[in-house]
Amino acid sequence: MKKIIKYVITDILRNKIVLAYTIFLLAISFSVFSLEDNPTKGMLSLLNIILIVIPLISIIFSAIYIYNSAEFIELLVSQPLKRKSIWLSLFVGLSSSLSIAFLVGTALPVIIYAFSITGLVMIVIGLLLTIIFIAIAMLATLFTRDKAKGIGITILLWLYFSLLFDGLVLFLLFQFADYPVEKIMVVISAFNPIDLGRILILLKMDISALMGYTGAIFKNFFGTNLGLIISFIIMLLWIAIPVWLSVTKFHKKDL
């Protein structure tokens, strides 16, 4: 298993796209911090990158990588190796290499320019989002053999998590405006890792505005240690459940 992980990591790191991704992140983060005169505004722009760009790249890159290594996977399956360990090592390899890219590209500038609790939370959330979307992409690729279709599915999934879900929430909010929905909103936010991550970061960043009525409910839940632990467990579940599903699916799959 270790050998496969090592092979996957070196394969991806040698890949020019990940290098380009790292440089792209690095360039954006540095320019964001040096263009804005106060680091808080830089953090805001970075927040958008973490919530939009990182899930997109993670999900599409992993999907393409899995499709491209279809023959390699078939070769591995023919060897006396457990299917579970093949799939898991692919996952570990992908997530560690993209995590390295993220850490170099974003965490480094954050630590240099705006090292604070907010920055730290941002790095952790970004890391978690990277891994979550890799897990989701790997699950999605198992549903179809067609590469174009598969990538289409992953793009749709990204669109759903970053835009459509929020649209639906807004729609529900308007429909149920007369009911006390604040507490339900806390539960609903658990159904989207991007939303959950955003709220966790904002609790550190825009504390004044969030102290309003609804914000206070968020604060009372997510701001406490218990809430923080629960939300991180939910984030980890967002990794564990797709991985587990894809492992069982890959186990039974007719390649």
Next chain:
Amino acid sequence: MKSVVHVIILTFLFFSTNATTIRVGNHQLFHTINSALLAASDRDTILVEKNVYFEKNIEITKQIILKGIDYPVLDGEHTYEIISIKADNVVVDGFKLQHSGVSSLVDIAGIKIYNKHNTQIINNILDDTFFGIYSQYGINCIIRNNSLNAHRTEEQQSGNGIHCWKSDSMQIIGNTISGHRDGIYFEFVTHSIIWRNYSFKNLRYGLHFMFSNDDAYVTNRFENNGSGVSVMYSHGVKMFNNYFKENWGDAAYGILLKEISDSYIQGNHFEKNTSGIYMEGAVRIDVTRNTFKNNGWALKIQASCMDIDLHENNFIGNTFDVGTNGSLVLNKFDKNFWDKYEGYDLNKDKIGDVPYRPVSMYSMIVEKYPSAMMLFRSFITSLMDKTEKVIPSLTPENLKDNSPLMKPLPL
């Protein structure tokens, strides 16, 4: 000739007043303040040495100066009003008052002024009093350099720090107030000044104005109060150079203005409040040269406001600059600095060439549906804000700053 006679009469009067000094203490003739008060006559000075005095209620009915040496302690035993001032020209200076009574029928205070004028309450420390310093029909009184601290946790169970009711020409200067219901409370108080006070961690408001006209509050600090500062049903209020900081909560405001007219808000700093200024039914108010920094909402102007003139303010790092609840705008925004402004300045006159709209669509949505706060800074809301900027439909068309500044004002 007439003036010479006047001078002679005055000198005669001066020497005939014959003011004496009475000392109170363990080794003095008088052991209690009340016995000294009985013996004293107008214009006497009573010096109180350091000790703990259980005097029940000290009622001052003569025009005397009551002065403590090294803060003698007057204890109200959780039952009594400690000092009641029922004479003009009284000075109370340098005492430590503690444990006044608590009542829901009578407003028991540490020091209470009953319908008198020219009283001075200076340099006292009040600890665990129900109401701190209470002025009822007081005229031309000075309350200076006192420190008031209470430890109550419920609004109903606690009184106000400095409470003025139907008073006139009061000077409230340099006091520190915390832990009371309202730090400073004004009701029907006119022509008074509140200057250099520090009011923090009070349960309700740091400063509370009701029906108090033509007052000024200058260079005060209001921090961390349950609901900030509230100014209601008054006119001619001047608010200069105050600091409003960290008033957090849904109903907490740097300043809450309700039914205020002809007033001035100038040179104040609003930092880290949930809402900097909240205006409802405010008319003809001049808001100039203030700094709004890192607030949730810098301003909330309800549509019931009229002729609010906002110019030359700095808006920096606020989550929302302006929130409103309707489309009617009868207020003027001019020459403010907004850090969210994205316009340009082609002719280099330091004024942006395109107007700035401080109300975002999302802030309108949040105003209507507070739960939408969950989507704060999400992709969809920024998308909506951008489209709204191009084609305004929900945000009020006239709410805009026609000449936004490119650089912050040095405030």
